[in-house]
Amino acid sequence: MLVQHNNPTRENMLAxxxxxxxxxxxxxxxxxxxxxxxxxAIEVKNGPLRFMSMADRALDIAQIEYRGENLTFLSKPGLNGRNQFDTNGLEAQRSIMGGLFFTCGFENICAPYVTPKGSQYPAGSYPMHGRIRTTPAEHVSSDAYWNENGDYVLEVSGEMREAELFGENMVLRRRITSVYGTATITVEDEVTNESFREEPLMWMYHCNVGWPLLDSGAEVVIPSRKVTPRDETTAADDTPWSQIGEPVANKPESVYLHDLAADEHGRSFAGVVNRKLGLGLTIEFDAADFPYFMEWKSMGAGDYVVGLEPSNSSVLGRGWHEQRGDLHTLAPQASERKTITFTVIEGNEAIDAFVARRDALVNI
Incomplete structure (x- = not known):
């Protein structure tokens, strides 16, 4: 819990x-x-919680700190604006920053993809993790205000349009809020298909945990009923998916597909906790919104990160869904909404409660 020196009421704060x-x-x-x-970008400070929402990159949240400690991963290219790598196949890796999360989609997630001849969908070439993450926001707004409940709210909002002449016209409207006196960030998203044809809607939040929260002895906490390695490399990794060790030079990444349990309200979650640091970072969401959940575990030196990835599509990619005939789509003029919440937990008591919540769902 976020500890305040006084009650976060309007009168008390102003005094x-x-x-x-x-x-x-x-x-x-x-x-x-x-x-x-x-x-x-928009810098947001909420007591000891501080983060940056990238206005030129879909309002995704890059840097985040709690009491001065970094919680997330920043990749080798570091922070960068739009550049020639953004939407060029695998070279997108030269512009992926990491951060608290970046939004993947909407025509594609994961590996680059080219629509094959004879496909029911229009021909297209789609870069790694899609184009929405590199789309600058319009109608950007930021505010700090007292709401009707007496809460002091920090808010960022805007919209992003993924569009092409004779092609898709997908609009993402995003609202990010954090309430003073809490260590929580809530992201509320709505995607609308403003074209006049059915469009693919692949949608994933790529959430990234880095050092010093991610360190030897940290634990990945996921209420997983079943875990499937993505490939032979992952299957050969003899380290448990939940266990974090020291960085290893040139160690390949491992990717796991998790079948998540949910509570009686349909809610599920995941997180990384570090008892030595006394901190954890958790994400929470409605399981029905994200039928797929992937864990990206990279213990390679210099690429030391765990990704937690709630998604409406599989890491196996667009082609896999097209072959199965279950590619998720959105009807003309229709909208879909999703909400994801990030919370910093502090102290071993809070960590124990979070782990116990996981244990109660999977009967560990």
Missing amino acids: HMGSLQQAAYTRPIEYQEGRAHGLK
Whole structure:
């Protein structure tokens, strides 16, 4: 739980501070050098929780800290704005930053894909993890305000359009909120098909945990009823999927497909906890929204990360779904909504409660 020195009521906060920005704010910023030069973002501070929403990259959340400790993974290219690698097949890896999450889709997720001849879908070439993650936001808004419940709310919103002449016209409307006095970030998304034909809608949140939260002795906590390795390389990895060790030079990545259990309300979750650090990062969502859940575990030196990936499609890719005849699509003018919540948990008591919640669902 987020510990405050006083009650986060309006009267109490105003009594202790000349400006509430002493404790909480949203602030538009722009990076000034390197690959990130010109990249626009919204900095959000909520007490000891601080994060950046990338306005030029779908409002995805990149950097996040809690009490000064980094919680997520930043890949070798680091922060970067739009560039020539963004939508060029596998070269997309030169622009994938990591961060708390990046949004994958909507025409494709995972490996690059080219629509084969004879497909029922229009011909197309789709880069790794799709195009929405590199789409700049429009109608960007950020605010900090008291709501009707007496909460001080930090809010970021905007919309992204993935579109092509004679092609798709998919609009993502996103709202990100965090309430002062909590260590939670809520992402509420709505995707609308504004074209006049049925469109594929592959939709995944690529959530990434990095050092120092991810360290030897940390644990991946997933209420998994069944675990399937993606490939032979993963099957040959003799380290348990839930166990985190030291980085190993040139160790290949492992990817696991999890069949998640859900509680009586249909909710499921996942997270990484580090008892030595006394911190954990959790994600929570409606299981019905995400029939697929993948774990990306990379213990390679320099690529040390665990990805938690709730999705409406499989990591096996668009071609796999097309062959099965179950590629998820969205009707013309229709909309779909999803919500995902990120929470920092602090202290061994909170970690124990989170692990016990997992154990209760899978009877460990």
